[in-house]
Amino acid sequence: MNDLAKRTISGALFVAIMAFCITFDRITYFCLFWCIMLYGMREFFNISIGESMKLQRAMAILCGLCGFLAVYFLECYAKASVTLVSVLVSCCFLLLLAIPISCIFRQNHEDHGNLSYIYAALLYIALPIALSPKLVMDCEVFDGWMLLSLFIIIWMSDVGAYAIGTALGQKPDSRKLAPSISPKKSWWGFWGAVVIGTATAVGLHYLTWLPFSLAHCIAVGVIISVGAVCGDLVESMWKRYFHVKDSGNAIPGHGGVLDRFDSSLIAIPLSCIYLSIFGLI
């Protein structure tokens, strides 16, 4: 099987699984996002600290899970289960304190600076994913269509960046976006992402998948496309720093989980902030 066929099949399967899990039920949504957090953090640890600090890695992943569940139950049952939320938040903070304390008992202190990558994974990967329940829960009702719409905007803006960037941005005189990080990305690609992303948001508005006014949909489209491009560059920057090409090999032909979700790690929390400010979620 050639590479393009492998990429197409695994890409289609990926979209189908994402769409099913996000919209079907809160359990499928939870399993999917928990896997993304788990594998995303594992990949980040593998490329940054390798095999060391296994205990601290596990505690960080558990801390992310506790935070994720805390936001979920806060959105899910509001005041009814305030005890559960405060227990989860306490666990989250306890783990956060236990991570440096547990390092005291390690024999090797030469690689203690690796602890900072554990903190980075928590803020760069776990926190954005832990915020996602805000986008799927409306009081006690689970509704994943809005979150799926945001992912569709991200995917379409990726397609737009690739299509316009390939068609117009590869001439020798076309201005590059960030040549020191990603030599191929051009400003044409950036504008392609913004235009296609925003057009997709407008389309989703008329499909009523995005339940906001047209103006808000346009704003969300712009924010998500810009966020997606930034997210992509930030992950490229990490990979360049660690001298790796892909974050992993979880998805055949597409690299690792982190490579697939790099855009969302910036785009989804950005849209979350926008929608919160305007009281739309």
Add this chain to the structure above:
Amino acid sequence: MNDLAKRTISGALFVAIMAFCITFDRITYFCLFWCIMLYGMREFFNISIGESMKLQRAMAILCGLCGFLAVYFLECYAKASVTLVSVLVSCCFLLLLAIPISCIFRQNHEDHGNLSYIYAALLYIALPIALSPKLVMDCEVFDGWMLLSLFIIIWMSDVGAYAIGTALGQKPDSRKLAPSISPKKSWWGFWGAVVIGTATAVGLHYLTWLPFSLAHCIAVGVIISVGAVCGDLVESMWKRYFHVKDSGNAIPGHGGVLDRFDSSLIAIPLSCIYLSIFGLI
């Protein structure tokens, strides 16, 4: 002036300023803790990433301030100013996303791994300090005596560790606490910290500065003393990793701000978690 006199005078001044600022008013408390956060983070950045990433350092410090203010207003006015809190939380998240994005535009990507120390400072220094308003606000009423009591327990447990450790723990056969990090600290010192810290908590219970039952005061005393020893060792570990003796020279004879507050960075959030679980704050 010899070293001991300098240490004594600046130590006494330090305790007097702390006690005044924590108990006088919410403004003095805020100024003090904001300075601790600002200088603590600056010192951590100075020893970890030096002069690089000035913009990202500034954004991290601002992010810490927003989080601190958000917790303060959440504790202070409860539901009345929910808009203010959500604006501050949004600023906090926006800055958190802006930190990696701003790195894209840097010319030098060789030191991109330093970004992880920015994240570390946020979770290791800013977060514990940002939680402290939970300990001084009781609905709309400011009351700093409980927080001061917790600091007194920390200081007394430090004195206990030093006194008992010097008296009993310096024999050749006395077991060391963590010889690879801090060769002088002995288990005798640890037990000294726990005993004196707990005794201080009991004393503060009878002074009614700590408004909890005797059992809770004993528990808080044990938690704070153990947390203080751990916090001390965690900071020693960072300093050993960065090959520095002191984190700075802000307090004459006592090193930097971080050297003075290392114990509190673990002890205060630990006690915060304990008191939250039992509904005492």
